[in-house]
Amino acid sequence: MAALDFESVSHHYGRLRALDRLSLSVGEGEVVCLLGPSGCGKTTALRLAAGLEELQTGRVLIGGQVVADAERDLPPEARDVGLMFQDYALFPHLRVLENVAFGLRRRSAAERERLALEALERVGLADYARAYPHTLSGGQQQRVALARALAPGPRLLLLDEPFSGLDQRLRNEIRDSTLHLVKASGAATLMVTHEPEEAMFMADRIVLLRGGRLVQAGTPVECYFRPVDAFAAAFFGEVNRLWGRVEGGRVRTPLAALDAGGLPEGAEVEVLVRPEGLRLLPPGAAGGAPGERSDGLGDLEARVIAARLLGRTSLVHLSLQPAEGAALHLHARVPGRFLPDDGDLFSLALDPAQVFVFPATGPISVQGATGAAGAEATGEAVPEGGAAVAETP
Numbered sequence: 548m549a550a551l552d553f554e555s556v557s558h559h560y561g562r563l564r565a566l567d568r569l570s571l572s573v574g575e576g577e578v579v580c581l582l583g584p585s586g587c588g589k590t591t592a593l594r595l596a597a598g599l600e601e602l603q604t605g606r607v608l609i610g611g612q613v614v615a616d617a618e619r620d621l622p623p624e625a626r627d628v629g630l631m632f633q634d635y636a637l638f639p640h641l642r643v644l645e646n647v648a649f650g651l652r653r654r655s656a657a658e659r660e661r662l663a664l665e666a667l668e669r670v671g672l673a674d675y676a677r678a679y680p681h682t683l684s685g686g687q688q689q690r691v692a693l694a695r696a697l698a699p700g701p702r703l704l705l706l707d708e709p710f711s712g713l714d715q716r717l718r719n720e721i722r723d724s725t726l727h728l729v730k731a732s733g734a735a736t737l738m739v740t741h742e743p744e745e746a747m748f749m750a751d752r753i754v755l756l757r758g759g760r761l762v763q764a765g766t767p768v769e770c771y772f773r774p775v776d777a778f779a780a781a782f783f784g785e786v787n788r789l790w791g792r793v794e795g796g797r798v799r800t801p802l803a804a805l806d807a808g809g810l811p812e813g814a815e816v817e818v819l820v821r822p823e824g825l826r827l828l829p830p831g832a833a834g835g836a837p838g839e840r841s842d843g844l845g846d847l848e849a850r851v852i853a854a855r856l857l858g859r860t861s862l863v864h865l866s867l868q869p870a871e872g873a874a875l876h877l878h879a880r881v882p883g884r885f886l887p888d889d890g891d892l893f894s895l896a897l898d899p900a901q902v903f904v905f906p907a908t909g910p911i912s913v914q915g916a917t918g919a920a921g922a923e924a925t926g927e928a929v930p931e932g933g934a935a936v937a938e939t940p
């Protein structure tokens with residue numbers, strides 16, 4: 548039995564459709580991240596699960612029990628859920644212990660205090676029980692909010708952008724401790740985020756939304772390596788985007804001739820190559836007639852425009868001059884320190900696991916994906932023989 552089920556849930560604000568027949572489930576003890584660009588309906592879904600928004604269409608079940616459908620809509624306190632919001636929503640006039648005890652109504656005062664203290668101990672803040680929220684740092688306030696959500700031992704935790712108020716370094720630390728706390732609690736968790744890396748860090752499974760619709764649901768590995776469309780591929784990480792046409796069962800691109808994956812002859816396609824899927828080889832490693840190679844090796848040599856160390860990886864900007872048309876700007880990401888000189892030449896090879904071929908759909912917006920492909924596709928017309936643009940954060 549799932550901890551949470553959405554069955555074909557649709558939601559409108561006036562004429563605006565925020566959710567469109569969304570079905571999803573969160574298993575017992577599972578962490579599921581609702582991911583997508585701003586305005587795709589993530590918070591609406593979370594609020595519907597919590598009972599903070601009145602259900603319009605579909606059904607919501609918690610622990611197999613219907614909590615909202617055409618006939619009923621249970622209030623949040625009757626749903627066995629722990630809630631945590633982006634702004635933490637701590638009561639400024641209540642001490643930390645009282646804030647945490649707030650979610651423990653219907654218990655004796657002694658029991659509330661005991662459970663609240665226990666929850667504070669779990670998040671390492673028992674010493675701050677008597678403090679007021681404004682005297683705590685952002686990270687401490689986040690942990691108080693988490694303790695409050697966990698204190699009643701809910702079946703389901705609902706977290707709305709729980710790390711967005713924290714600076715980057717603290718965020719990584721708090722994400723880590725939150726994941727361990729949530730897992731140790733055994734509660735099923737539905738968490739909203741617009742950051743793919745955060746979703747991949749936290750989630751057992753990711754549900755990617757766009758325009759109120761489910762695009763893909765799967766493990767982080769499935770979403771990253773088997774994206775269902777160009778939007779999903781680009782949302783999970785920077786891509787080099789090329790366009791081409793299917794000819795003789797293959798897509799000819801300036802990088803290599805690729806398998807067209809069963810797409811019909813003459814179809815216009817988009818080819819997305821992750822920067823880490825672009826391998827740099829010594830010049831001359833490739834060969835053969837332009838556009839005809841099928842071994843993943845490129846025919847052309849690319850020239851280094853710039854190379855930068857980004858910490859764990861190096862990013863190499865490359866310019867590739869096809870036989871015809873404008874030069875292509877590509878990004879390659881190489882593990883560790885790899886800093887060739889500007890002007891150096893490399894042959895290019897593709898890692899097939901990092902190359903995705905989809906029917907061309909026109910311009911695709913991936914706004915809001917910070918730390919990944921945060922740019923919009925240019926939407927340029929498809930040039931003859933293909934083109935490429937590296938989409939960078």
Ligand code: ATP
Pocket residue numbers: 560563565583584585586587588589590591592741
């Ligand atoms: P963000 O990441 O920016 O918080 P989101 O994916 O959580 O976005 P929602 O907050 O669920 O998206 O909003 C979905 C759509 O519904 C948006 O277009 C938003 O402007 C609209 N919307 C949300 N709440 C309301 C409301 N109370 N009244 C009218 N429109 C709303």
